[in-house]
Amino acid sequence: MNSPARRFPASAYADRLARAAALGRDAGLDALLVTPGPDLRYLLGSRAESFERLTCLVVPTDGAPASVVVPRLELAALTDSAAADLNLPVHDWVDGQDPYAQVAALLPERPRTAVADAMPALHLVPLATRFAVPPVLATEVVRQLRMIKDDAEVEALRRAGAAIDRVHAQMGRWLRPGRTEAQVAADITAAIVAEGHTEAAFVIVGSGPHGADPHHEVSDRVLEPGDVVVVDIGGPVEPGYYSDSTRTYSLGAPAADVAAKVALLEAAQQAAVDAVRPGVSAASVDAAARDVLAAHGLAEVFVHRTGHGIGLSVHEEPYIVDGNTDVLRPGMAFSIEPGIYFRGAWGARIEDIVVVTEDGCEPLNHRPHGLTELPG
CATH class of the missing domain: 3.90.230.10 (Creatinase/methionine aminopeptidase superfamily)
Incomplete structure (x- = not known):
């Protein structure tokens, strides 16, 4: 008997990202910021774990493609995800660089952002200092997706x-x-x-x-x-x-x-x-x-x-x-x-x-x- 696939087809994740962006736009947001956890697995099929180095999926709501900020030494964590199949831009970084500034550079000035509820404070606080408008939780957006199973x-x-x-x-x-x-x-x-x-x-x-x-x-x-x-x-x-x-x-x-x-x-x-x-x-x-x-x-x-x-x-x-x-x-x-x-x-x-x-x-x-x- 064949073993079940480790993730769904890439088209399923493309649809989820598009719906997440649309719901975020309806909520008046500029972007969703999603670190490793169940939301990232839902949106990208990624099994990346959260460490002291930032990995973050950036989902703009203006129609621009989603992208991933990831430590170079953890690029392999994206191998099992849909990132490559969807040709998502990947912005890697090495120790000594500022990944929070990289995330901010992908967003407009004074962005209205929402963060995954599993984002550690270790990453939330440095990200928040880059934005004039404090982030809100993305729970209300993502829950509308995850509650309804396909x-x-x-x-x-x-x-x-x-x-x-x-x-x-x-x-x-x-x-x-x-x-x-x-x-x-x-x-x-x-x-x-x-x-x-x-x-x-x-x-x-x-x-x-x-x-x-x-x-x-x-x-x-x-x-x-x-x-x-x-x-x-x-x-x-x-x-x-x-x-x-x-x-x-x-x-x-x-x-x-x-x-x-x-x-x-x-x-x-x-x-x-x-x-x-x-x-x-x-x-x-x-x-x-x-x-x-x-x-x-x-x-x-x-x-x-x-x-x-x-x-x-x-x-x-x-x-x-x-x-x-x-x-x-x-x-x-x-x-x-x-x-x-x-x-x-x-x-x-x-x-x-x-x-x-x-x-x-x-x-x-x-x-x-x-x-x-x-x-x-």
Whole structure:
């Protein structure tokens, strides 16, 4: 089987750069300044990292071509990007030269600029001193692009979802009384890579009382018969799109009250999935899950938002949370992951990634949602 490409065709990045410039122009900006991070990977397919030497994509909004300012010793970082295919001008520099002045030279006097939110202060402050008008964040511009996934991005997310499903399908091999959370996590980490991810970005194995901590990772706690175990795992598949899926397991038959509460959680998660469609607000999807739990006295133990966007970042917009009036549109991808947490006792969470379609949504995870009983 052929390995997935490390980036999309150059035409995809040309389109993204053109749309970014147009949105920046509509926002009254002269240029977007993007340093290494998810925004640079989205706009150029570049995997360059941020160091003390400045690398910066300059996207003018007046129709001029985008260009890259990059240290000469890091030119190889552009090799895997679309810069060469698009014939973008590259302005390299060596130690002793002023890269911030090079960026400023590419812009008009008193430019109105926006910077990527991942730009380190190490670079933001020197850049800002070159401009009479302080830069603003480019978040509002770039979020409009990254929130709506195109067909190729959705396909990458489908592959990621299928890969993490294959890992969850093997959980019975590893979750056993007598093993530690750390031992289980080591097996899961290896499987995440074996099933097609480039790495395991996160592995949460929350057994017993640790399941009541939504952001517990792993520990040396030994799994015991009767434990309820929360397993939240994910990672990127090429070209960098993430999986993220949570299931809850029981080592042996669960107590009746545990089974009943997880059944309510499953109903809440399904209600939120059913609420997803174009034209509704992100907040309304959060409310769909929350209302089910509140009706059964569980509102206080659901302590986080219902979901987060996903793509080149594990957490990105849109956020499925009370107060978010963003209207859902086809192509948006995000998690639906209500949870219930009983401090000192146990917890449970059920999480799928969904993509908004023209008339509803497409779930990208398909493992059973209820409490999965394993030998105890």
